Amino acid sequence: MFKPIKSKKVYEIVIEEIQKRIINGTLNKGDKLPTERALAEQLNVSRTSIREAMRALEVLGIIQVKQGGGNFIKDRFDDALVEPLSMMFMLNESHPREIVDLRKIIEVESAYRAAERITDDEIEELRGVVDQLRIQTKLKNESMSVRYDKAFHYSICRIADNYLFSNILNMLSNLMDVLIEDARGIILLKEENMDVLIHQHEKIFRGLEKRDPKAAASAMREHIALIIDEYLANLHESEKFAK
DSSP states (O other): OOOOOOOOOHHHHHHHHHHHHHHTTSSOTTOBOOOHHHHHHHHTOOHHHHHHHHHHHHHTTSEEEETTTEEEEOSOOTTGGGOHHHHHHHHTTOOHHHHHHHHHHHHHHHHHHHHHHOOHHHHHHHHHHHHHHHHHHHTTOHHHHHHHHHHHHHHHHHHTTOHHHHHHHHHTHHHHHHHHHHHHHHHTTSTTHHHHHHHHHHHHHHHHHTTOHHHHHHHHHHHHHHIIIIIGGGOOTTSTTOO
């Protein structure tokens, strides 16, 4: 028996319209989008729907939001347009728990494999990242802390040298970046979690430095558990990914 066709939400239709305009050349790389008010009038939708669509397009990597300057089509969005996993995640109203689950599967195994393969140069590279992550976190410089946190996790996946692991994370890079930033924001609401986060990243690094796959994987699993316990437990239905 056929199931009823699910009607699309208004913001999904707005996303499709923006993508059509990019594909047919009406909108080009670097173009500034009309204001929310103008888009709402042109498409005959509410400004709330426009804002939801803009947020989704930003997460998908199709537009760039410039503070005080408006919304722009990115100069390079070739990677964004081939992010089917991100698109499915956004349009199917998935929950951040699904991204965390995927991180657990990929990153725990990546830590294990990276510990088996890591070179001396890669150890020194990661040591620098962990040092900066510790310094910036202690300084409460979250913009830089997030940068080094992302670099740490992406580097481990790269060192694991598994083409599929790396490409899955790259296809989800925009969602992953937002998740890491949001998770840190919630986890660090508890002052004591600052030292916990630093310790967990250092523990993962020590497992890699000692080339101990089990220790590295166990430390990564512990880190993901913190995200589940502290971040997901404090999410609400209206959070960024759940539309």
